[in-house]
Every structure is written in structure tokens, then in C-alpha cells.
Amino acid sequence: MNTLGLAWAYLRRSALTTCLNVALLALGTGTIVVLILVGTQVQDRLAKDAAGVDLVVGAKGSPLQLILSALYQIDIPTGNIPLAQAQALAADPLVAQAIPVAMGDSFRGFRIVGTDPAFVALRQGRVAEGRLWQAPMEATVGAQVAARAHLKVGDRFNGNHGLSAGGAEHEGMPYSVVGILAPTGGVIDRLVLTPIDSVWAVHEAHHHHHDGDDHDGDDHDGHAHETEATQPPDREVTSVLLRYRSPIAAARLPRRINAESGMQAAAPAVEMTRLLSLVGVGTDTVRAFGLLLVASSALSIFVALYNATQARRYDLAVMRALGATRSRIASLLLAEALAMGAAGTALGLALGHGAVEAAGRLVPQARDMGITGLQFPATEPYLLILAAGLSVLAALVPAIHAYRADVSAVLSRG
Amino acid sequence: MPLIDVTGLRHAIAGRPVLDIPHWSVEAGRHCLLLGPSGSGKTTLIHALAGLKRPDQGRILLDGQAVWDLNAAARDHLRGRLIGIVFQTLHLVAALDVAQNLHLARWLAGLASDAGAVAKALDRVGLGARLSARPDQLSQGEKQRVAIARAVVTEPKLILADEPTSALDDENCARVLDLLLEQAAACGATLLVATHDGRTRERITDRMELPRLSALPAEGHAA
Numbered sequence: 001m002n003t004l005g006l007a008w009a010y011l012r013r014s015a016l017t018t019c020l021n022v023a024l025l026a027l028g029t030g031t032i033v034v035l036i037l038v039g040t041q042v043q044d045r046l047a048k049d050a051a052g053v054d055l056v057v058g059a060k061g062s063p064l065q066l067i068l069s070a071l072y073q074i075d076i077p078t079g080n081i082p083l084a085q086a087q088a089l090a091a092d093p094l095v096a097q098a099i100p101v102a103m104g105d106s107f108r109g110f111r112i113v114g115t116d117p118a119f120v121a122l123r124q125g126r127v128a129e130g131r132l133w134q135a136p137m138e139a140t141v142g143a144q145v146a147a148r149a150h151l152k153v154g155d156r157f158n159g160n161h162g163l164s165a166g167g168a169e170h171e172g173m174p175y176s177v178v179g180i181l182a183p184t185g186g187v188i189d190r191l192v193l194t195p196i197d198s199v200w201a202v203h204e205a206h207h208h209h210h211d212g213d214d215h216d217g218d219d220h221d222g223h224a225h226e227t228e229a230t231q232p233p234d235r236e237v238t239s240v241l242l243r244y245r246s247p248i249a250a251a252r253l254p255r256r257i258n259a260e261s262g263m264q265a266a267a268p269a270v271e272m273t274r275l276l277s278l279v280g281v282g283t284d285t286v287r288a289f290g291l292l293l294v295a296s297s298a299l300s301i302f303v304a305l306y307n308a309t310q311a312r313r314y315d316l317a318v319m320r321a322l323g324a325t326r327s328r329i330a331s332l333l334l335a336e337a338l339a340m341g342a343a344g345t346a347l348g349l350a351l352g353h354g355a356v357e358a359a360g361r362l363v364p365q366a367r368d369m370g371i372t373g374l375q376f377p378a379t380e381p382y383l384l385i386l387a388a389g390l391s392v393l394a395a396l397v398p399a400i401h402a403y404r405a406d407v408s409a410v411l412s413r414g
Numbered sequence: 415m416p417l418i419d420v421t422g423l424r425h426a427i428a429g430r431p432v433l434d435i436p437h438w439s440v441e442a443g444r445h446c447l448l449l450g451p452s453g454s455g456k457t458t459l460i461h462a463l464a465g466l467k468r469p470d471q472g473r474i475l476l477d478g479q480a481v482w483d484l485n486a487a488a489r490d491h492l493r494g495r496l497i498g499i500v501f502q503t504l505h506l507v508a509a510l511d512v513a514q515n516l517h518l519a520r521w522l523a524g525l526a527s528d529a530g531a532v533a534k535a536l537d538r539v540g541l542g543a544r545l546s547a548r549p550d551q552l553s554q555g556e557k558q559r560v561a562i563a564r565a566v567v568t569e570p571k572l573i574l575a576d577e578p579t580s581a582l583d584d585e586n587c588a589r590v591l592d593l594l595l596e597q598a599a600a601c602g603a604t605l606l607v608a609t610h611d612g613r614t615r616e617r618i619t620d621r622m623e624l625p626r627l628s629a630l631p632a633e634g635h636a637a
Contacts (some may be wrong), residue, residue: 001521013509136562318505321466322564323494323522325487408467411501412457 003328007335010308017304018227022344024300028293029348030355035287037356040377043276045369046072049187050268052122054250057081057089057257058239063266070101070239071268073187077103080236081263089240089257094249097122100237102199105159105170110145112159112175112192114199114237120181122241123188129153130179130193136197139175143183144190151177151281154296159202161313173202185370200235293340298390301340305333305398316402317410330399334392341391415478416602417442417572418463423472425458431627432458433469438622440604442477442571445595447615448608450624456608459624460574463606465489477571480545494523498565498603500543500594502577504557506549510538512560513545516567535567536560538600558582558590560625566597573598575607579614591617 011018041118050071058066062076068075082099090098099122102114113119120140130153133140141151147372156174175194183189244250257265309316309345316329357373359366416439420429424546425433432455440446448456461467465472465481472489474481477496481489498519506515516532536542539559549557558578579587591614598605607614615621 001517001527006510006518009509009514023475185561289634314503314505317508318501318507319518319522320490321464321493321499321501322519323490323568325490327487408458408461411461411466 003331003335004339006332007339010312010332011336011339014304014308018290018340019228021297021300021304021340022347025294025297025341025344025387026347026351028290028295028297029387030351031207031293032383033349033380034377036377037352037375038371040379040400041371041375042369045186046272046276048185049123050272051124052243053241053268054244055242055254055265055267056239057263057265060262060264062095063183064271066239066264066266067268067271068275069103070241071187073113073191077238078264080238081240083235083237083268085263086237086240087262089242092253094245094253095242096245097243099241100196101239101241102196102237103163104199104203104238105161107145107157107159107175107192107405108149109164110149110190110192111163112139112194112199114194114196116196119193120188120240122263122345123186125184125185125188126182127179128182130177132179133194134178135174136195136201137175138175139192139194139198140179141177141193142181142189142191145192146180148176151180151238153179154176154351155164169250185350186333197239294387294390297344298394301337301391302394302397305337305395306401308336309398310404313402313405313410316405317407320405320407321411326403329405330403333399333402334395337391337395338388341387343385349380415442416440416475418606419475419479420463421458421473421475423462423469423474425455425462425467425469425471427458433462433624434627435459435472440452440606440620442604443602444620445598445605445618446607447494447621448624449610449615449621451610451626454610454624454626456610456624457576460499460576460606463572464499464574465493488541491524494568496571498568498570498573500565500573500575500578502580504561504566506552506560506564508549511546511548512541512552515549515560516564519564519567525568531569532567535563538566539563539598539627551626555586555589558586559593562590562593562597566601566603569601570603573603573605575609577609577611578607579609579611584613585627587611587613588617 036088045093053071056066057079058070058071059079059081063073066078071076086098086100089095097118099116101118101119105112120132127140128143130140141149145151149157155177157177158169158171158174161168171405175192175198181188242253244253254265254267319329320326354371355373356371360371360373361367415449418438418440420435420438422437423433423435424431432453448459450456458467463471463476463481465484468482476492479492484492485558506512507518510518512531513532513536516535517527520526520528520531533542533545536545541556541559541563544552544556549560552560561593565575573594578589578594594605594607595617605618607618
């Protein structure tokens with residue numbers, strides 16, 4: 001016999017109440033765990049995909065849209081910018097590196113991105129098989145593209161018009177797969193990479209082929225070739241990813257581009273902070289709901305223990321008569337609360353991690369982002385401390401009540 | 415040296431005197447009846463002896479130790495080690511089985527877990543086969559025997575029994591008294607039985623008569 005054994009006997013005696021309290025705490029803890037896990041991994045992912053890029057320059061429009069489309073490939077581009085201006089940026093003494101990006105087509109929903117090989121290094125990509133592209137119409141594909149589309153080195157495929165699946169196929173201009181990248185867990189896994197020349201070549205052929213067509217049904221938003229029909233000699237790119245040469249560039253370059261050119265400059269750090277603060281309202285609400293569940297369970301444990309001290313006052317008095325000290329009686333109630341708290345938190349952690357892991361395996365979008373439940377953020381131990389603290393708080397009043405009970409009076413009343 | 419030595423004990427409840435004992439002592443190994451009508455302070459005396467109810471005045475020595483000079487924790491330890499109590503309402507802990515109720519008593523008394531001692535105590539009251547029975551599966555008589563086994567499983571020097579026979583018929587009254595005397599003898603304990611039940615007089619000859627000092631107290635007060 002010991003305090004925990006006795007606490008367990010009492011908890012088992014009121015199994016339904018115990019289970020309800022544990023379930024309530026588990027739901028609250030699980031909700032918070034899911035938010036922490038997904039939030040941490042999405043933020044890590046966003047930071048990873050933005051690494052090495054200080055500024056994105058593209059067509060005027062929403063700066064957030066520019067960042068989302070150029071860095072994360074999850075929105076349509078704001079438009080295109082003249083190649084000449086992009087090249088001028090690359091030559092700017094404030095710029096250490098400028099990587100042009102041209103988009104407009106896709107293959108089975110995966111975006112085809114015309115860019116330099118430096119793009120792969122920027123994204124910390126590594127060739128797993130074959131090599132990087134060298135000539136127009138050569139393509140090196142990300143790991144997910146290869147896996148989902150069953151592509152291997154030597155395969156050929158046609159791109160589709162537009163950035164989402166279902167666009168018209170560019171027949172007669174097939175890409176040749178020359179390499180497959182190793183998985184990175186980043187956005188590059190979902191891209192088909194090719195020289196910018198390929199993008200221009202495909203769209204020049206496309207416009208030549210459709211000359212005189214009214215383009216009904218084609219979604220031309222943000223296509224690198226959008227203005228090519230009217231200005232064929234002026235090549236365009238969708239955006240340029242810039243790295244500053246020195247910190248002073250951060251103060252000068254964006255302002256200069258936005259004020260003095262027809263282009264737009266957006267800093268990933270600023271836009272992502274804005275995005276996360278917008279998304280944060282939603283996650284804060286869910287987190288508050290999770291905390292509310294945890295607080296409700298603490299209240300429920302308090303009510304259960306308070307009622308238990310009333311129902312068990314004769315038990316507790318008899319224990320005192322058998323030699324139990326006041327502190328032993330109080331520690332019994334604390335042990336019951338802590339046992340419920342520990343069980344609820346453990347179950348909540350298991351549920352939260354299990355749910356995220358299941359989502360990471362079963363939900364395609366989560367799988368693409370590399371979401372996993374097998375990650376244990378450093379903030380999780382605080383959940384255990386929070387649950388233990390709330391449990392102790394819930395047991396405090398009943399424990400003090402039991403501590404101060406007049407044993408003689410209780411025993412006399414029978 | 416007497417096991418119980420009470421001097422100048424006085425106690426009142428809500429201004430109503432319930433105890434006034436100039437001097438009273440019980441030698442170790444003797445058995446004693448604490449007789450008196452309802453409201454005569456028997457339960458109050460039992461609780462005062464056990465360190466559960468502080469008397470207004472007086473000194474209680476238990477095995478040579480002044481009970482009310484000790485701090486609360488030391489008093490609890492003394493009670494656990496020295497005294498076994500049989501309550502009128504028996505009150506076994508319903509969340510525990512029979513054996514666990516006895517283990518609980520040993521644990522609270524600060525004794526090491528001893529399954530042999532628990533089994534032996536239950537054997538002595540004829541319940542060796544009901545170790546894992548729950549209190550709600552026992553008859554009233556069986557509960558009474560478990561309560562007595564729980565009181566002696568710590569091998570106390572003093573067994574306090576508060577009205578152990580008041581709700582029993584003659585046959586069961588005699589059986590319970592015999593059992594209490596047997597168990598007290600088995601562990602060499604002094605037995606103090608607080609009762610207003612005249613049927614107990616034949617079996618225990620030493621007695622302490624407590625007069626009712628005033629009118630009956632309001633319901634709920636220890637007296």
C-alpha cells in the first residue's frame with residue numbers, strides 16, 4: 001500500500017468520472033499539441049523555403065502574393081517583369097546574387113519553373129540521379145514529382161498551359177528528364193526545373209501555334225509569356241530572387257525599386273511575419289479553445305475531488321484515526337489529481353502526435369509539406385508542467401479542506 | 415507504569431460539561447469497560463485518548479507519553495503505532511478489498527507491508543478465505559470481524575472500541591465481545607470498550623463509570 005496505490009483505488013472506484021476528466025484533459029492537450037506540431041513545422045518549412053532570399057522582385061501587385069508565388073509556389077504570380085530590368089538588378093552593386101524565375105506551365109499539377117542552376121543550390125537541393133539541366137527543354141525534377149508522376153531519367157513529357165492541372169497540353173515541345181533531385185522536404189521537391197529558355201521557347205511556339213486564336217478557356221494570369229504576343233522581342237521573367245551584398249541594401253534597394261521602377265520588391269521576412277500574424281488569429285483562437293478545454297478539465301477535476309472529499313469524509317477521518325497525518329491525507333488528494341492530470345496529458349500527447357502523424361501520412365497536402373507527428377517540440381514539456389500545475393491547483397482546495405477537517409466531529413456524526 | 419493515566423481531565427461542549435475525571439488509570443494488559451449513558455462523554459474520552467479531540471483541561475499519558483504535549487504529526491504517529499480503534503459504524507474503506515483495508519491500517523501506522531500479518535489477522539477472525547472480498551460483499555457480521563482484524567493488525571498496545579455491540583442481538587453481542595477479548599489477548603493489548611450496553615458487564619469486570627454531567631448535547635457533537 002502506498003499513496004499512489006490508494007489514489008488509484010479511489011480513481012478506479014469512480015471510473016466514469018475519472019475517465020471523463022481524463023478525456024476532457026486529453027482533448028484539450030491534444031488540440032494544443034496538434035497546433036504546436038503543425039504550427040512549428042509549417043513555420044520551419046516557411047523559413048527553410050525562404051532561406052537565402054532577402055528580397056523578391058516581381059510585377060506590381062500584392063507583395064504577399066508575390067512572395068507566396070515566387071518562394072512557396074502556392075499562389076499565382078502578380079505578373080511578369082522585363083528581362084532587361086531583371087538583368088540590371090543582377091548587376092546592381094547592392095546585390096550579391098539574383099536568380100531569375102519564370103513560370104507559366106505545369107505538369108500534372110507540378111509547376112514548371114525556368115531558372116538558373118543556382119536555384120537548386122539556394123534550395124539546398126542535391127541531384128540524386130542524372131544531372132542538372134544544361135540545354136533548353138531539359139528538365140531536372142523534384143523528388144515528389146518523380147515519385148508521383150513516375151518519371152525517371154530519360155523520360156519525356158509535355159507541359160500543360162497554366163499553373164494548375166488541366167490546362168491545354170503543349171504538344172510538340174516535350175521536356176526530357178535529365179535528372180531527379182533528392183528529397184529536401186522543401187518546395188523544390190514539387191517543382192520541374194528547366195532553363196528559362198525552355199519556358200520562352202514553349203510559349204513562343206504556343207503563341208505562334210495559337211496565332212489568331214481567341215485563347216478561350218486559357219488562364220493566362222501570371223504567365224511569363226503574357227505580354228509576349230504584343231512584345232515578342234522583349235523577354236520577360238516572373239520574378240527575381242535577390243540576396244543582398246550588404247545590410248545597407250535592405251534599407252535602399254526595396255525603396256528604390258518600389259519608387260523608381262514599374263516593379264515591386266517584397267521582403268520575405270516582412271511578408272511572412274504579416275501572413276503568420278493573419279493566420280495567427282485563427283490558430284490563436286483554436287489554441288484558446290484548447291486551453292479552455294484544459295481549464296475546463298481542471299475545473300472538472302476540482303469538482304470531482306471536492307465532491308469526493310465530501311463523500312469520503314468518513315473514509316478520510318477513519319484514515320486519520322488509523323494514524324494518517326494531515327499531510328498524508330492532503331497528498332492522497334493531490335496524488336489523485338496528479339494521476340488524472342498525468343493520464344490526461346499523456347493521452348493528449350499521444351492523441352495529438354497520432355493525429356498529426358496520421359494527417360502527415362494520409363492527407364496529401366500535409367504529406368507534401370512533410371508534416372510528421374514524430375517530432376517533439378521543445379515547448380511540449382511546458383504542457384506537462386501546465387497540466388501538473390492545474391491538477392495541483394484543482395486539488396488544493398479539497399486538500400486544504402481535508403487537511404483541516406475535524407476528525408472527531410466527523411467520526412461522532414458517523 | 416499504567417498504559418493509560420488520566421489526570422484532571424475536563425471537557426465541555428458548547429459550554430455544557432461532558433467530562434470531569436480527576437484521576438483514572440488502566441494497567442497494561444487489563445481490559446476495561448467505559449460505561450455511561452448517552453451524552454456521558456464516552457466517545458469524547460475515546461477521542462481524547464486517541465489524540466483526536468483535545469480536552470479543555472487535564473493530562474493524558476499513554477504508555478508514558480503525554481498525548482497532548484506532542485505535535486500533531488507525532489500524535490498521529492503515536493495513534494497509529496499504539497492504538498487500534500473499532501468504530502461503532504465499522505466503516506471499512508469501500509474502494510479497497512478486505513486485505514487492502516488491513517494493509518492500509520499497517521501502512522498508515524508506519525509499519526512495513528506484511529501479507530503474512532494481514533492473512534494471520536484475518537484468519538484469527540475467521541475470514542482467511544475472504545481476503546479479496548469487497549466491503550459491500552460482506553455481511554454485517556463479517557464487516558464487524560474485518561473491523562476488529564483491522565484494529566489488531568498493527569499489533570497495538572491499546573484497542574479502543576466505541577459502542578461495538580450497541581446494534582447487535584445478544585448472540586452477536588457475546589460473539590463480538592469474545593472476539594475482541596481473544597484478539598486483545600492474542601496481541602497482548604489492553605482493551606477499552608466504551609458502551610452503554612449492560613450486556614458487556616459480565617465479560618469485562620474492570621470498569622469506569624461516566625456520569626452524565628448535564629442534559630444531552632445537540633445532535634452531532636462528540637459526547
